[in-house]
Amino acid sequence: MSQDEPVDIVDANENFLEVVTKGLAHEKGLLHKTVISQIINSKGEWLLVKQSSARQDAGQYVSPVGGHVTSGETNDEALKREAMEEVGFTDDFKYELVGKKIFDRHVIGRHENHFFVVYKIFSDTEPVINEESDSYKYFTEEEIKNELKNNPKLFGDAFHLVIKAFYPNLL
Numbered sequence: 014m015s016q017d018e019p020v021d022i023v024d025a026n027e028n029f030l031e032v033v034t035k036g037l038a039h040e041k042g043l044l045h046k047t048v049i050s051q052i053i054n055s056k057g058e059w060l061l062v063k064q065s066s067a068r069q070d071a072g073q074y075v076s077p078v079g080g081h082v083t084s085g086e087t088n089d090e091a092l093k094r095e096a097m098e099e100v101g102f103t104d105d106f107k108y109e110l111v112g113k114k115i116f117d118r119h120v121i122g123r124h125e126n127h128f129f130v131v132y133k134i135f136s137d138t139e140p141v142i143n144e145e146s147d148s149y150k151y152f153t154e155e156e157i158k159n160e161l162k163n164n165p166k167l168f169g170d171a172f173h174l175v176i177k178a179f180y181p182n183l184l
Contacts, residue, residue, distance in 0.1 A: 019084035020045040023128055025115060032084045042124035044115065048091045049175060050078035050108065050132040052100065052140070058153055060100075061172070062146035069120045070169025077140060077149065078132075079171070088130045096134060101141030108134045114178045116171060131175055158183045 016036030021029050022043045038045045052060040061074040080095040082088060088110075096102040111131040118125050140149055152160070160167050161176065161183060168176075176183050 021084045039123040042126045044126045046082035047127040048130050052134045054137045058151040062149045073169040075169040075172050106136045
């Protein structure tokens with residue numbers, strides 16, 4: 014999504030307020046929706062991607078699907094589009110909504126005030142990552158738990174928020 018693409022500004026209850034460009038939303042710290050998804054295979058392993066150097070959370074593992082909801086797009090539509098763009102999945106995968114959480118931070122010269130809509134995708138499909146990621150790795154829940162305890166900087170800030178909010182059993 015380019016900085017000129019439209020996003021819906023929402024309030025803390027996800028009520029629509031106005032449409033602005035993504036760039037303006039980040040410049041002014043306006044709350045807008047972003048879908049985030051874990052991908053979990055049939056063995057219960059989590060697929061995580063290592064962010065490229067030009068991205069927020071560069072060099073750290075993050076959820077493999079994450080991106081802005083375009084103005085007028087439903088959350089589910091955005092999830093399917095982002096899954097295709099970021100890991101090459103078609104829309105024939107199973108998924109479920111995990112929850113919603115606001116993530117407000119300043120990073121790489123912008124104010125990201127995101128209303129996270131968090132999902133889980135269930136798939137054994139081999140990912141085809143795009144230029145936003147350098148590599149990917151599957152982690153067991155035990156490996157995630159151990160790394161969060163012993164090497165927390167291995168994971169990006171957004172991943173930490175998702176874990177704390179929705180997966181406290183991994184802390």
